[in-house]
Amino acid sequence: MNIHEYQGKSLLSQYGVAVQRGLLAETAEEAVRAATQIQEQTGTGWWVVKAQVHAGGRGKGGGIKLAKSMDQVRDLSSQILGMQLVTPQTGAAGKTVHSVLIAEDVYAPGPSPTQEFYMSVLLDRAKGGFVMVYSPEGGMDIEEVAEKHPEKIYREWIDPTIGFQAYQARRVALNLGLKGQAFKEMVSFCQNLVKAFEGVEASLFEINPVLKTSDDRILAVDAKVNIDDNALMRVPAISKMHDPREEDPTELKAASFNLNYVKLDGNVGCMVNGAGLAMATMDMIQLSGGSPANFLDVGGTASAERVAQAFNIILEDPNVKAILVNIFGGIVRCDRVANGIIEACRTIGDLRVPLIVRLQGTNAVEAKSLLEASGLPIRAAVTLEDAATAVAAALA
Amino acid sequence: MSILVNSSSRILVQGFTGSEGTFHASQMIEYGTCVVGGVTPGKGGTEHLGLPVFDDMLSAVKATSANVSIIFVPPAFAGDAIMEAADAGVPLIVCITEGIPTSDMVRAAAMVQRRGSRLIGPNCPGIITPGQAKVGIMPGFVFKSGRIGIVSKSGTLTYEAADQVVKAGLGISTAIGIGGDPVIGTSTRQALELFMQDPETDGVIMIGEIGGGMEAEAARWLRDAGNPKPVVGFIAGQTAPPGRRMGHAGAIVGGKDDTAEAKMRIMSECGIHVVASPADIGKAMADLLRG
Numbered sequence: 001m002n003i004h005e006y007q008g009k010s011l012l013s014q015y016g017v018a019v020q021r022g023l024l025a026e027t028a029e030e031a032v033r034a035a036t037q038i039q040e041q042t043g044t045g046w047w048v049v050k051a052q053v054h055a056g057g058r059g060k061g062g063g064i065k066l067a068k069s070m071d072q073v074r075d076l077s078s079q080i081l082g083m084q085l086v087t088p089q090t091g092a093a094g095k096t097v098h099s100v101l102i103a104e105d106v107y108a109p110g111p112s113p114t115q116e117f118y119m120s121v122l123l124d125r126a127k128g129g130f131v132m133v134y135s136p137e138g139g140m141d142i143e144e145v146a147e148k149h150p151e152k153i154y155r156e157w158i159d160p161t162i163g164f165q166a167y168q169a170r171r172v173a174l175n176l177g178l179k180g181q182a183f184k185e186m187v188s189f190c191q192n193l194v195k196a197f198e199g200v201e202a203s204l205f206e207i208n209p210v211l212k213t214s215d216d217r218i219l220a221v222d223a224k225v226n227i228d229d230n231a232l233m234r235v236p237a238i239s240k241m242h243d244p245r246e247e248d249p250t251e252l253k254a255a256s257f258n259l260n261y262v263k264l265d266g267n268v269g270c271m272v273n274g275a276g277l278a279m280a281t282m283d284m285i286q287l288s289g290g291s292p293a294n295f296l297d298v299g300g301t302a303s304a305e306r307v308a309q310a311f312n313i314i315l316e317d318p319n320v321k322a323i324l325v326n327i328f329g330g331i332v333r334c335d336r337v338a339n340g341i342i343e344a345c346r347t348i349g350d351l352r353v354p355l356i357v358r359l360q361g362t363n364a365v366e367a368k369s370l371l372e373a374s375g376l377p378i379r380a381a382v383t384l385e386d387a388a389t390a391v392a393a394a395l396a
Numbered sequence: 397m398s399i400l401v402n403s404s405s406r407i408l409v410q411g412f413t414g415s416e417g418t419f420h421a422s423q424m425i426e427y428g429t430c431v432v433g434g435v436t437p438g439k440g441g442t443e444h445l446g447l448p449v450f451d452d453m454l455s456a457v458k459a460t461s462a463n464v465s466i467i468f469v470p471p472a473f474a475g476d477a478i479m480e481a482a483d484a485g486v487p488l489i490v491c492i493t494e495g496i497p498t499s500d501m502v503r504a505a506a507m508v509q510r511r512g513s514r515l516i517g518p519n520c521p522g523i524i525t526p527g528q529a530k531v532g533i534m535p536g537f538v539f540k541s542g543r544i545g546i547v548s549k550s551g552t553l554t555y556e557a558a559d560q561v562v563k564a565g566l567g568i569s570t571a572i573g574i575g576g577d578p579v580i581g582t583s584t585r586q587a588l589e590l591f592m593q594d595p596e597t598d599g600v601i602m603i604g605e606i607g608g609g610m611e612a613e614a615a616r617w618l619r620d621a622g623n624p625k626p627v628v629g630f631i632a633g634q635t636a637p638p639g640r641r642m643g644h645a646g647a648i649v650g651g652k653d654d655t656a657e658a659k660m661r662i663m664s665e666c667g668i669h670v671v672a673s674p675a676d677i678g679k680a681m682a683d684l685l686r687g
Contacts, residue, residue, distance in 0.1 A: 129506070
C-alpha cells in the first residue's frame with residue numbers, strides 16, 4: 001500500500017527519524033495558516049508547497065514550488081491544489097492534487113554547505129533479505145546514478161537474525177563522507193530509519209533527498225513509503241492511511257468483491273483463474289492481434305455471482321471489444337463454471353461484446369456442450385490455441 | 397526416482413483440521429499419497445480423516461517418522477509454522493499459504509536454511525510425482541507419469557503446461573510449483589539442478605514470470621553446466637506494465653532486467669528454447685525431444 005509523503009514523514013518521526021517539518025492543507029487559506037504555524041515552530045521565512053499525490057517526479061511536473069512570501073504560499077497553493085499533475089510516473093492523464101504539504105525551507109545557508117544524499121530500504125529478492133541502498137548523489141533519479149556511476153551506490157544488507165548493527169550505520173556515514181556532528185546524526189538517522197521500516201511493516205522506504213543542513217543536522221526531506229499489503233493486519237492504524245482517491249475507481253470496486261483486477265489500456269477483457277495463467281492469457285491476447293484491457297484473477301471459485309461481478313467490472317471499460325474467459329478447471333469442475341457463466345450472462349442480459357470461453361480440465365467437453373446448447377452468443381473453446389484463434393476472429 | 401517426493405514420502409499436514417487442510421489432505425489421501433497425520437495446536441490426541449492429530453510438530457514427527465510437511469496455516473501464522481517444521485527437523489517443507497508478511501518470510505527462510513531443511517513455496521501449488529505422491533493442491537488427474545520435469549512460479553499455468561505435455565504424448569516425472577512470492581524457499585535454479593541430476597527426467601519445462609532475477613540466474617547456471625538436458629521456457633507477463641503488481645506478490649516489473657522480454661532474451665542466449673505463446677509449451681518440448 002502506498003501512502004502520501006506527509007503520512008510517511010509522520011510515521012518516520014514516530015521512530016525518531018528527523019524530517020523536514022510541515023503541515024497539510026486542502027485550501028489556499030489552510031495553506032496560509034499552515035505556513036504561519038510552521039514559521040512559528042521553525043522560524044523559517046520561506047516555504048515549500050508540495051503536492052500530495054502517489055507519484056514520483058512531482059517537482060518535474062510542477063507539483064513542488066518554493067514560496068518566498070505568504071502571498072506566494074497562497075498563490076502557489078491555489079495553483080497546485082486541484083491541478084492534474086503529470087509526472088513521468090502518472091501517465092498522460094496525470095493525477096488530481098487534493099492536498100498540499102506546506103513545509104519549512106531546510107536549505108537556508110549557514111556554517112557549512114548543505115549536502116543531499118539518497119537512501120532507501122527495500123527487499124533484496126536474490127538474498128531473501130532487506131537492504132539499505134544509499135548514495136552521496138542525492139536528489140537525482142537513482143536509476144540514472146546506477147547507470148552512470150554504479151560505484152557511487154552503496155549497500156548494507158540487514159541480517160534477518162541479527163538485525164541492522166551500529167557499525168553498519170557508521171559505515172554509511174563514512175561512505176557519505178560525513179564528519180563531526182553530521183556523522184553522529186547520520187548514524188542515529190540510519191538506525192532509526194531501519195527501526196521505522198521494521199515497525200511499520202514497510203516494503204519500501206525511499207528518502208530522496210536525505211539532507212545535511214548547513215548546521216549539520218540530518219533530515220528526511222522527502223519520504224516515499226510503501227507498506228507490505230500482507231502485513232496490514234498487524235498495523236491497523238497505518239492501513240487507515242489508505243487514500244482511495246489515488247486508486248482507479250474500477251480497481252477499488254473490484255477489490256471490494258475480492259477480485260484481483262488491474263486496469264490496462266487494451267481492447268480485450270479477460271477473466272482467468274490464477275495469476276500466472278492470467279498473465280499468460282494477456283500475452284496470448286497480444287499474440288492474437290489484440291491487446292489486454294485488464295488483468296483479472298477470479299481465484300478458485302468461479303460461481304455465477306462472481307462471474308457476473310467480474311463481467312460487470314470488465315464491461316465498465318468502454319474500450320473493451322471482446323471478453324475472453326480462460327479457466328483451467330482442476331478441483332473446480334468446468335461444467336460448474338460453465339453453468340456459472342451461463343447464469344451470469346442471463347443476469348446481465350446484453351453483454352454488448354463477443355464472449356469467448358475457454359474451459360479446460362475436469363469435464364471440459366461437457367462444459368463446451370453446455371455453453372453451445374445455452375443459445376447464448378458464446379464461442380466455446382477447449383485448447384489455448386483454439387481460444388487464441390477465436391480472439392483474433394472476434395477482433396477482425 | 398523423480399525428485400523431492402515419491403511413494404516413500406511420509407507427510408504431515410500443518411493446519412490439518414482447518415477447511416483448506418481438511419479438503420486438500422483428503423484429496424491427497426485419495427490420490428494415494430502417504431499422509432501420516434497432522435498438527436493443529438489444541439487438538440492433539442484426536443483423530444481427523446482417520447489419522448492422528450498432534451499439538452506440535454516435534455511430537456508429530458517423533459510419532460510418525462514423517463519426512464515431509466505441507467502447510468495450510470493462515471498467513472499470519474504460516475511463517476511460524478514453517479519455522480516449527482524446520483525446528484522439528486523435517487527435511488522437506490511445502491508451504492501453500494498465500495499472503496504471508498514479507499518480514500515473516502525473511503526470518504523463516506533464513507532459519508530453514510540454517511537448519512538444513514528445504515522449503516518449497518510459499519504461495520505455491522506444491523509438488524507432485526505422478527502415481528506416487530501429491531503434496532499440494534493441484535488436480536492430480538492432469539499429471540500423467542513420464543519423464544518431463546516442470547518447475548513453475550504459478551499454479552494454474554503449471555496445470556496448463558502439464559496438460560499440454562500429456563496431450564503431446566509425454567508425461568511428467570515431477571512438477572514443482574516454487575511459488576509467486578518475492579521471498580521463496582527454493583529457487584528456479586535449485587529446482588533445475590535437481591532435475592538435471594535426476595536420471596528419470598529427460599527434459600524440463602521452466603515457467604517464470606515478471607519480477608526478480610531467478611529465471612536469469614537459472615538460465616546462466618544451465619549454460620555454465622553445459623545444458624545437460626533440453627529445457628523449454630515460458631515467461632508470463634510480456635504485456636504487464638512496469639510497476640504494477642500482477643496478482644502474485646512477486647510479479648512486478650521493478651527495472652529493465654526483470655521484464656519478460658529481458659528474461660526471455662537471457663534464457664534464449666543461455667540455450668533455453670523459449671516460447672512466446674503459452675499455447676506452444678507442450679508441442680515445443682515434444683519437438684525438442686524428437687530432435
